[in-house]
Amino acid sequence: MDKIFRKLIDVSEGYALLLGNEAVARGALEAGVEVATAYPGTPSSEIIGSLMEVADLLNIYVEWSVNEKVAFELAWAAALSNKKSITAMKHVGLNVAADALMSSAYTGVSESFVIVSADDPSMWSSQNEQDNRLYSHISYIPVFEPSDPGEAKDLTVKLFDLSSMIKHPMMLRMTTRLSHVRGPVRLGRVERKTSKALFRPEPRYVLVPSNARVNRIDLLKRWEKIKDVINDLEFNKVFGDGKILIIAPGLAFSYVYEIVSKHDLLNKMRVLKLSSINPLPEKIVIEEAVKSEKIIVVEELEPVVENEIRILLNREKINVEVLGKNFVDRAYELTLERVEKIIEELTGLIKISVDIDKEIKKPYIPPRPPVFCPGCPYRPLFYEMRKIISRERLKTVISGDIGCYSLSYYPPYKIQDTIVEMGGSIGLGNGFSTVLKDHVIISVIGDSTFFHAGIPALINSIYNDHPQIVIILDNMSTAMTGHQPSPSTPRDGRKILIEDLVKGIGVKNVFVIDPFDVDSFNKAFHEAIKNLREKHETSVIIARRKCALIAYADMIRDGVEIYPYYVDPEICVGCGLCYNLFACPAITPLENRKAFIDPELCIGCGSCVVSCPYNAIKPLKPFDRKALDKYWF
Amino acid sequence: MRDLKELNIVVSGVGGQGQLFLSRIVGEIFMSRGIPAYIAETHGLSQRGGSVIVHIRIGRSVRAPLIPMNRAHIMISLEILEAARYIDYLMSNGVAIINRKFIRPPSTPKAPHEDELISFIKSRIYRTYLLPASKTAVEMGMPISANIYMIGSLIKLLDYMTILSETYIDHLIKDLLPERGRDINIKIYERGKKDLYEMIYGENFKDLEKTIFGEH
Numbered sequence: 001m002d003k004i005f006r007k008l009i010d011v012s013e014g015y016a017l018l019l020g021n022e023a024v025a026r027g028a029l030e031a032g033v034e035v036a037t038a039y040p041g042t043p044s045s046e047i048i049g050s051l052m053e054v055a056d057l058l059n060i061y062v063e064w065s066v067n068e069k070v071a072f073e074l075a076w077a078a079a080l081s082n083k084k085s086i087t088a089m090k091h092v093g094l095n096v097a098a099d100a101l102m103s104s105a106y107t108g109v110s111e112s113f114v115i116v117s118a119d120d121p122s123m124w125s126s127q128n129e130q131d132n133r134l135y136s137h138i139s140y141i142p143v144f145e146p147s148d149p150g151e152a153k154d155l156t157v158k159l160f161d162l163s164s165m166i167k168h169p170m171m172l173r174m175t176t177r178l179s180h181v182r183g184p185v186r187l188g189r190v191e192r193k194t195s196k197a198l199f200r201p202e203p204r205y206v207l208v209p210s211n212a213r214v215n216r217i218d219l220l221k222r223w224e225k226i227k228d229v230i231n232d233l234e235f236n237k238v239f240g241d242g243k244i245l246i247i248a249p250g251l252a253f254s255y256v257y258e259i260v261s262k263h264d265l266l267n268k269m270r271v272l273k274l275s276s277i278n279p280l281p282e283k284i285v286i287e288e289a290v291k292s293e294k295i296i297v298v299e300e301l302e303p304v305v306e307n308e309i310r311i312l313l314n315r316e317k318i319n320v321e322v323l324g325k326n327f328v329d330r331a332y333e334l335t336l337e338r339v340e341k342i343i344e345e346l347t348g349l350i351k352i353s354v355d356i357d358k359e360i361k362k363p364y365i366p367p368r369p370p371v372f373c374p375g376c377p378y379r380p381l382f383y384e385m386r387k388i389i390s391r392e393r394l395k396t397v398i399s400g401d402i403g404c405y406s407l408s409y410y411p412p413y414k415i416q417d418t419i420v421e422m423g424g425s426i427g428l429g430n431g432f433s434t435v436l437k438d439h440v441i442i443s444v445i446g447d448s449t450f451f452h453a454g455i456p457a458l459i460n461s462i463y464n465d466h467p468q469i470v471i472i473l474d475n476m477s478t479a480m481t482g483h484q485p486s487p488s489t490p491r492d493g494r495k496i497l498i499e500d501l502v503k504g505i506g507v508k509n510v511f512v513i514d515p516f517d518v519d520s521f522n523k524a525f526h527e528a529i530k531n532l533r534e535k536h537e538t539s540v541i542i543a544r545r546k547c548a549l550i551a552y553a554d555m556i557r558d559g560v561e562i563y564p565y566y567v568d569p570e571i572c573v574g575c576g577l578c579y580n581l582f583a584c585p586a587i588t589p590l591e592n593r594k595a596f597i598d599p600e601l602c603i604g605c606g607s608c609v610v611s612c613p614y615n616a617i618k619p620l621k622p623f624d625r626k627a628l629d630k631y632w633f
Numbered sequence: 634m635r636d637l638k639e640l641n642i643v644v645s646g647v648g649g650q651g652q653l654f655l656s657r658i659v660g661e662i663f664m665s666r667g668i669p670a671y672i673a674e675t676h677g678l679s680q681r682g683g684s685v686i687v688h689i690r691i692g693r694s695v696r697a698p699l700i701p702m703n704r705a706h707i708m709i710s711l712e713i714l715e716a717a718r719y720i721d722y723l724m725s726n727g728v729a730i731i732n733r734k735f736i737r738p739p740s741t742p743k744a745p746h747e748d749e750l751i752s753f754i755k756s757r758i759y760r761t762y763l764l765p766a767s768k769t770a771v772e773m774g775m776p777i778s779a780n781i782y783m784i785g786s787l788i789k790l791l792d793y794m795t796i797l798s799e800t801y802i803d804h805l806i807k808d809l810l811p812e813r814g815r816d817i818n819i820k821i822y823e824r825g826k827k828d829l830y831e832m833i834y835g836e837n838f839k840d841l842e843k844t845i846f847g848e849h
Contacts, residue, residue, distance in 0.1 A: 002811060017657070017664045019674070042676055125676070148671075148696070181698040182660055182672040251698075258696040336701040354703045356721055360756045363745045365718045368738040370648060370683030404681065412740045583739040585682045600767070600776040 012189035021046035027156025032191030035078035037071035040481035041090030042125040043179040044118035068093035079113035088116035112163040121333035131301040136278040145250025149183035235275035240266035245292040249274040255339040297324035375548030375605035381515040401425035403446035423453025433466035441468040448478035448486035475547040509539035564602035571616035582611035636847035642689040646711030651780035673698040732766035785825025
């Protein structure tokens with residue numbers, strides 16, 4: 001089952017079980033994409049990740065860029081040069097690329113340019129629940145939503161066609177339950193034709209005010225043309241018959257359709273599946289609206305479609321009751337239960353019942369938040385940092401960032417006071433440093449996030465003099481999203497050394513330490529505090545060690561014998577420091593409170609040894625730890 | 634073949650136990666018989682040792698990705714606490730197949746005892762089967778293959794309930810398992826089948842089958 005996406009390149013018929021994101025990637029391939037870029041971010045990462053798998057086979061260019069803006073611009077330039085391109089990002093990533101997004105509508109393109117935004121209703125792995133369909137309204141870039149993985153593939157192909165025809169960028173909006181759902185996808189033929197790159201300079205590509213004013217008028221004309229074309233989009237479709245009309249965009253359609261057909265209601269109501277969100281397919285909406293006594297708009301998050309429909313009906317003087325967000329809450333993703341309840345309430349045609357015996361008392365089920373993996377280089381560092389801060393009662397503000405290390409917010413480390421957005425750690429650090437003079441301001445950021453958006457904030461901190469302690473966790477990878485490369489990942493002899501970069505910015509105090517070596521962290525941290533208090537200077541501590549998942553996988557690949565550690569029960573006193581405060585998931589308490597290391601989970605990293613004041617943690621077999629360093633650095 | 638209307642399988646466990654692989658295998662098996670399958674996965678943050686739930690939905694009536702509460706026919710759980718957490722997804726006459734493995738959430742002094750969780754699950758779901766998946770996988774030298782054992786037990790159940798024939802699947806499964814350690818994994822898979830069969834032999838699941846198959 002390995003590399004299925006790659007194996008399917010030569011298959012051009014039948015169905016495959018693909019992840020929604022793989023379906024989008026497949027659609028791009030069938031449309032003949034030649035350039036694909038992204039900065040990874042859940043739930044979008046597998047789109048470009050899948051294309052990366054086949055780049056060599058199809059001779060297409062696929063890149064993990066340093067951030068979404070750069071990714072967007074690269075793909076955009078390709079589309080200005082007669083190459084079909086795609087760029088994909090998570091919803092908040094589009095904020096980073098928003099400046100480029102707005103301008104791309106003004107320049108237009110010479111070949112297909114498809115922008116994918118993967119939104120995250122219910123915030124499974126994001127800081128907010130923004131509805132990126134709304135970007136379409138300020139950018140004049142049309143937005144479309146599929147209802148399932150199969151349609152995601154077909155719609156992607158269609159958007160490449162539309163973009164090429166109208167010479168305008170198109171946006172595909174996915175959500176977690178589309179991106180991370182596997183479903184049947186009907187395969188077509190992968191396009192293998194390559195086109196010749198060609199850039200013809202035109203005034204519309206130069207957005208000085210005199211040209212932009214002309215572009216603005218052209219843009220509005222193009223928008224009218226798009227509205228026209230979208231009226232005939234076959235993806236917008238009506239099912240059923242009756243006086244009630246349910247309008248369901250994207251994934252909402254799948255929920256509505258399943259409920260309506262399960263209760264045999266297709267003879268009592270119509271369901272309009274909407275795939276083009278903005279602009280709306282006015283013709284079909286008007287045709288269906290005039291036949292209706294009641295319109296129910298079922299959509300996730302914001303009333304994007306609902307508002308447009310209200311405006312349209314008002315303009316056309318169609319007087320039908322429209323129900324929407326007053327019944328369908330804005331917050332969180334839809335579920336079958338929610339949709340069933342909405343249809344029950346609004347139509348009175350069904351009655352639902354749930355058979356759960358509430359008499360049986362559920363025991364307390366503790367939450368299981370994600371944790372640092374066994375062997376994670378961050379654990380000993382946060383363990384030590386928590387110890388120092390608590391013991392010395394340091395008055396700190398710790399400004400965290402987005403990545404695996406966000407998990408140090410949770411007990412037992414409880415180390416981050418703010419986590420807001422990519423690069424926000426050093427950025428907020430600038431502000432805290434300005435107004436909280438008696439605090440130790442600490443910013444914690446990972447390597448990939450630092451390259452993504454941390455550098456300008458650090459420059460600001462030096463140039464405008466906002467001293468802070470910046471801890472850059474360099475695991476040489478964008479680990480959280482699945483180990484995509486970061487500029488700190490060695491690649492064909494290239495690698496950007498963070499210490500060189502920060503020295504270049506003008507940071508005087510730079511420490512490079514191994515986070516497993518807690519003494520060296522302790523020393524660097526104390527020096528950094530001294531620099532801050534006595535000299536009012538910023539220090540950067542770079543904690544470098546590879547992500548344990550990568551190191552471990554490499555060791556397994558090379559057939560390295562790995563010896564787990566164990567706790568000597570004769571020595572262990574059951575103090576719980578290792579399982580409660582160091583908190584490696586491989587260490588658990590026995591009935592007698594003594595610690596036990598689960599050999600299934602232990603990867604033999606040995607970092608827990610420092611957490612035991614009694615030296616009860618030992619390797620199962622003595623081995624040369626240093627010999628494994630090549631896997632860790 | 635009987636008309637498969639709707640089959641909902643909820644898969645739970647702790648991130649890293651291989652729920653995604655298990656679910657994908659199940660999906661591929663049904664797809665290879667031309668039966669549509671949808672699998673809603675948990676990615677990103679939840680992978681790091683967090684709580685994981687995967688929704689598998691199979692059949693011609695299925696369109697949406699998430700299983701509603703109280704509508705799953707089968708639960709496969711790789712861990713006891715995570716079985717208890719998501720047990721309300723199961724119908725009261727559903728089948729819970731649970732790996733007898735308790736993973737205490739790190740630094741949670743107040744975690745319930747596994748016996749308490751098991752008796753709760755059993756009081757909710759009378760068709761609860763606890764199997765030594767992790768233990769078997771460790772004994773057979775592939776500690777990470779508890780999920781393969783669970784695939785075996787699920788396939789046995791599907792065969793017993795006449796949803797799919799195991800002879801057909803046995804043939805297919807060999808291609809779906811990774812090459813590395815394939816022989817041992819097949820043995821683990823067979824053990825999962827055998828162990829479950831010994832527990833369900835003689836049982837009758839007709840009431841549950843009725844909710845899975847269409848009338849015609």
